[in-house]
Amino acid sequence: MERTAAAFSLPRIRFIRKRVTFLLSTFSVLLLVFAWWLVVRLHLVSPLFVPAPGAVWNAFISTAGEPYRGHTLLVHVGISLYRVIVAFIAALVVSIPLGLAIGRYWWLDALMQPLINFYRPLPPLAYYTLLVIWLGIGDASKVALLFLAAIPALVINTAAGVHAVRREMVNAALSLGADKWQVFLHVIFPATLPYVFTGIRIALAFTYTTLVAAELVAATSGIGWMVLDASRFLRSDIIFMGIIIMGVTGMVLDYIVVLLQHRFVPWLGKA
Amino acid sequence: MTSNPLSRKSETASTSGVTPAKRLVIDDVSFSYETRDGLVEALAKIALTIEPGEFICCVGPSGCGKTTLLHLIAGFLTPTTGTMTLGATPVRQPGPDRGVVFQQPTLYPWMTVADNVAFGPRMRHLPKEEQRRRVDHYLQLVGLQAFAQRAPYELSGGMQQRVAIARVLANDPTFLLMDEPFGALDALTRERLQEELLKIWRATRSAVFFITHSAEEAVFLATRVIVMSARPGRILLDRKVGFSRRVGMKPREIRADQEFIAVREEIIERIYSSEETP
Ligand SMILES: Nc1ncnc2c1ncn2[C@@H]1O[C@H](COP(=O)(O)OP(=O)(O)OP(=O)(O)O)[C@@H](O)[C@H]1O
Ligand SMILES: [Mg+2]
Numbered sequence: 001m002e003r004t005a006a007a008f009s010l011p012r013i014r015f016i017r018k019r020v021t022f023l024l025s026t027f028s029v030l031l032l033v034f035a036w037w038l039v040v041r042l043h044l045v046s047p048l049f050v051p052a053p054g055a056v057w058n059a060f061i062s063t064a065g066e067p068y069r070g071h072t073l074l075v076h077v078g079i080s081l082y083r084v085i086v087a088f089i090a091a092l093v094v095s096i097p098l099g100l101a102i103g104r105y106w107w108l109d110a111l112m113q114p115l116i117n118f119y120r121p122l123p124p125l126a127y128y129t130l131l132v133i134w135l136g137i138g139d140a141s142k143v144a145l146l147f148l149a150a151i152p153a154l155v156i157n158t159a160a161g162v163h164a165v166r167r168e169m170v171n172a173a174l175s176l177g178a179d180k181w182q183v184f185l186h187v188i189f190p191a192t193l194p195y196v197f198t199g200i201r202i203a204l205a206f207t208y209t210t211l212v213a214a215e216l217v218a219a220t221s222g223i224g225w226m227v228l229d230a231s232r233f234l235r236s237d238i239i240f241m242g243i244i245i246m247g248v249t250g251m252v253l254d255y256i257v258v259l260l261q262h263r264f265v266p267w268l269g270k271a
Numbered sequence: 272m273t274s275n276p277l278s279r280k281s282e283t284a285s286t287s288g289v290t291p292a293k294r295l296v297i298d299d300v301s302f303s304y305e306t307r308d309g310l311v312e313a314l315a316k317i318a319l320t321i322e323p324g325e326f327i328c329c330v331g332p333s334g335c336g337k338t339t340l341l342h343l344i345a346g347f348l349t350p351t352t353g354t355m356t357l358g359a360t361p362v363r364q365p366g367p368d369r370g371v372v373f374q375q376p377t378l379y380p381w382m383t384v385a386d387n388v389a390f391g392p393r394m395r396h397l398p399k400e401e402q403r404r405r406v407d408h409y410l411q412l413v414g415l416q417a418f419a420q421r422a423p424y425e426l427s428g429g430m431q432q433r434v435a436i437a438r439v440l441a442n443d444p445t446f447l448l449m450d451e452p453f454g455a456l457d458a459l460t461r462e463r464l465q466e467e468l469l470k471i472w473r474a475t476r477s478a479v480f481f482i483t484h485s486a487e488e489a490v491f492l493a494t495r496v497i498v499m500s501a502r503p504g505r506i507l508l509d510r511k512v513g514f515s516r517r518v519g520m521k522p523r524e525i526r527a528d529q530e531f532i533a534v535r536e537e538i539i540e541r542i543y544s545s546e547e548t549p
Contacts (some may be wrong), residue, residue: 167379171347176391176442177367186394190381267380271424 044196051237054243068238069229071221078247080222083139084253086210087146094147095154095203096196100189102155103162112155120152124210125217131194137218142211149210153203154196161195162188194268197261204257208250223249292323292478293358293368295344300353301503302339313339315503316353323445326472326479326515327411328489330542336504337482338374341448344480345371357446367391371443372452373484376431378423384434385410385419387465391442409437412467414460427457428469436464440471447472447479465492466522469515486538489521490514490531498541508541510534 033053039045040052047055052091063073071079102109128145135141151249165188173187215224223242261268297319303310313336321327329337343355344350346365355362356368365371370391378387385406387392392402410416413433415426423431432455439447453461469492472479482487489496492515498508512534514525525531 166377167347168373168375169379170379171345171365172371173374173390173394174365175345175347175367175369175371176394176438178390178394182394186390187379190379193381203488268424268425271378271380 011076048234048236051240055209055237056240059241060236060245063226063238063241068226073226073245076221076226077249080211080215080224081143081249083222084146084204084207087143088142088150088207091150091154091203091207092200095151095199097156099155099158099196099199100162100184100192103159103192104184104188109159116152116155119148120156124149125213128214128217133219137220143217145214146207146211150203150207153206154199156196157199157202158192161192164195165191169248173271190198193265197265201254201257204253205250208253212246273334280443292476294323294355295321295362295446295478296354297321297344298354298356300343300350300355301334302343302348303351304339312503314343315505317504317506319497319506319509321478323478324476324494326469326492326494327481327497328493328495329357329480329499330437330484330489330538331499331502331504331507332542332545333484335446335499335501335545337499338400338450340504341371341450341480341482342498345369345448345549366443367395367442369448370439370442372432372435372447372449373440374450374454376423376428376435378426378431378434378438382420383420384415384423384426387423388438388441390438395442405441409441411435412438412440413464429457429460432456433460433464435513439473443475445475445477447477447481449479449481451482451484453488461488462522468492472515486535486542487526490535490538491526496538498545500545506540507545510538 036050037053040047040050053057060073066072068076091137098112102112124145127148128141130143131141133143169187169191170183173183211222212224212227215222216228219225219228223246227239227242227246230236230242297317300314300317301312302314303312305311325545329340331337341349344349344362346369347361349363377391378384382390388406388409389402392405397405406419407416410419413434413436415430415437418426418430418434423434426434432445432452436449436452439449453464456464464489468479473476479492480487481492483492490512493512494515496508496510496512497506498510499505500507514528514531514534517525520528
């Protein structure tokens with residue numbers, strides 16, 4: 001009994017589970033690629049519909065090396081990321097103070113509530129058409145679109161974070177001599193950070209999806225546009241490659257946010 | 272700048288702007304919580320005057336309204352009826368003159384232990400040097416100087432409560448409100464902190480409102496013990512005791528003193544009888 005208990009102590013189980021998780025995840029990816037390869041190999045579908053993994057890899061190598069319709073792959077991805085990041089930072093700068101204020105002042109909540117509730121469920125592409133008319137087909141309309149797409153999740157989560165602050169946290173600060181502004185800065189704002197990060201993850205994923213969709217509708221560059229353009233020439237190898245790049249980029253963006261969350265909210269789930 | 276805590280009061284009173292101790296008058300205060308099922312009457316007609324320098328220990332059955340009374344004094348709640356005045360002004364909101372140690376420690380997880388203790392002095396813009404001195408002094412007092420740079424959630428419940436006590440003492444309040452501050456501590460630490468608290472109280476002449484479930488602790492610390500009835504809380508017994516003023520005697524001798532035991536038993540009996548009331 002003693003030995004079993006020692007061999008399966010909690011940190012040990014966690015360690016083993018991490019290893020197994022990694023192996024299983026790798027396995028599922030490899031299995032998918034293998035199934036894909038097999039389908040093509042056995043000529044189950046036309047390579048026009050599903051290109052071979054090797055063809056997709058070649059498309060990656062060639063577009064990485066030489067420009068595809070003006071830009072290399074890296075530049076197309078970079079253009080897309082640039083649009084997301086500029087718009088997202090602008091959205092953060094506006095949404096977090098707005099969310100904090102909405103969480104704090106009921107009348108501001110009442111004023112903003114109908115506006116946010118109305119435009120939040122709208123598919124961004126619906127008002128994108130308007131933005132293109134107003135701002136043209138270039139970066140301005142896209143950045144504006146992404147900015148608008150990011151705002152609701154950020155504002156709503158930040159405001160929810162303010163509502164969730166424990167009353168005693170505020171009371172403790174007041175009875176230690178903090179004034180209203182200090183309470184806001186040193187207690188309420190840090191206490192909302194876990195919610196803010198939840199909002200950031202949701203909003204970033206949504207913004208990224210919206211970007212690709214917008215590039216599919218109207219653009220002359222970017223990873224989404226690349227896929228759209230390839231479809232006109234039935235280049236399914238480039239379409240596949242583009243989709244994989246989009247997925248991986250989205251995962252990397254999310255992972256960066258998770259890392260930032262560990263850095264800025266180390267107490268999550270512990271206090 | 273001496274490190275003697277006893278001489279601290281006079282030198283910091285001017286820099287921190289804390290007003291001298293005042294008399295607290297609680298005049299027929301009652302309090303009801305609003306809940307979904309209507310009003311819950313927590314306190315009924317409490318009348319109590321606390322003079323500067325008094326050490327009040329409040330005991331009573333669980334749920335009788337002790338915390339509610341403390342939160343009223345702190346200014347977190349407003350009386351449903353009755354008035355509460357501190358000196359000449361009504362109690363309306365929390366302030367640094369009334370330091371609160373909560374029943375559950377409410378430390379800020381985004382700050383280190385040291386920054387938590389420095390919170391009050393920092394908010395009140397005391398000089399950096401003075402802030403550091405107080406952090407060192409009070410962490411030392413609660414035996415946690417080795418944990419200054421840790422995060423609060425890396426400490427045990429009892430250690431967190433000690434940080435919360437240090438945080439309030441570092442802010443130099445003239446009225447200390449403590450809600451079962453030593454409840455989560457081992458007997459040894461508890462007795463040591465009781466004695467330290469008495470030292471601080473004697474040196475500063477602050478008033479203390481101290482909630483406890485231990486009659487022994489109440490009789491050891493208090494100049495007055497208040498026993499409350501089951502909800503809605505009323506004051507059943509308001510008794511002067513004098514053991515905390517016996518400076519010459521060793522704590523061990525006091526606790527073993529015949530008179531001490533007699534008073535303690537009297538209080539315990541009163542608590543038991545309060546719980547029987549339906
Ligand atoms: N926020 C609240 N909303 C509604 N009712 C409350 C609230 N807080 C306390 N009460 C009620 O008020 C009564 C007094 O509560 P209080 O916390 O003051 O008791 P207490 O004497 O401190 O108890 P304990 O010794 O267990 O800490 C309780 O019966 C409780 O049901
Ligand atoms: Mg209580």
